[in-house]
Amino acid sequence: xxxxxxxxxxxxxxxxxxxxxxxxxxxxxxxxxxxxxxxxxxxxxxxxxxxxxxxxxxxxxxxxxxxxxxxxxxxxxxxxxxxxxxxxxxxxxxxxxxxxxxxxxxxxxxxxxxxxxxxxxxxxxxxxxxxxxxxxxxxxxxxxxxxxxxxxxxxxxxxxx
Numbered sequence: 001x002x003x004x005x006x007x008x009x010x011x012x013x014x015x016x017x018x019x020x021x022x023x024x025x026x027x028x029x030x031x032x033x034x035x036x037x038x039x040x041x042x043x044x045x046x047x048x049x050x051x052x053x054x055x056x057x058x059x060x061x062x063x064x065x066x067x068x069x070x071x072x073x074x075x076x077x078x079x080x081x082x083x084x085x086x087x088x089x090x091x092x093x094x095x096x097x098x099x100x101x102x103x104x105x106x107x108x109x110x111x112x113x114x115x116x117x118x119x120x121x122x123x124x125x126x127x128x129x130x131x132x133x134x135x136x137x138x139x140x141x142x143x144x145x146x147x148x149x150x151x152x153x154x155x156x157x158x159x160x161x
Contacts, residue, residue: 001126002045002048002049002126002127003024003028005113005117005119005123005126005127006024006027006049006052006127007020007021007024008020008117009052009056009112009113009117009127010023010024010052010056010059012112012116012117013056013057013060014056014059014060014063019059019063020056022059023052023055023056023058023059024052024055024056026055026059027048027051027052027054027055027056030051030055031048031051043129043130044129045126045127045128045129046128046129046130047129048129049109049127049128049129053109095150096146096150099145099146099149099150100112100116100146102149103142103145103146104145106128106130106138107138107139107141107142107145108142109128110124110128110135110138110139110142111139111142111143111146113127113128114135114139121135121136
């Protein structure tokens, strides 16, 4: 049910559709091989998300992909085209992306799905295997952490709702 969302996230992380599909397919094979174990988990969807995330991270490491500017390109492109001060916007975008990457794992996942990939609260909850209230609460804490980090970096723009 979540394959399109998983592939989209993996593509966001890996920068390549075929690598993303391969990572998600590997995760599905692992889930199928361990299906009785998956079903014993209190939240099978959360377990599945963890497997997908780990296979994607493994694929990135195997491909020796460099984090950083490649990962931020899609994140900042639209903002740069609209900016009156492109260099200032680039600095702000890089600081924002760095702040997102430094969030605790659950907060990072929620922010990426909600604001970078544009999933709704309901979609994010389904993908991550958590409640909608959990998504809203986690997003609220994440935005507070981001605001604090960005304020320290001198970035005045925060994440919009």
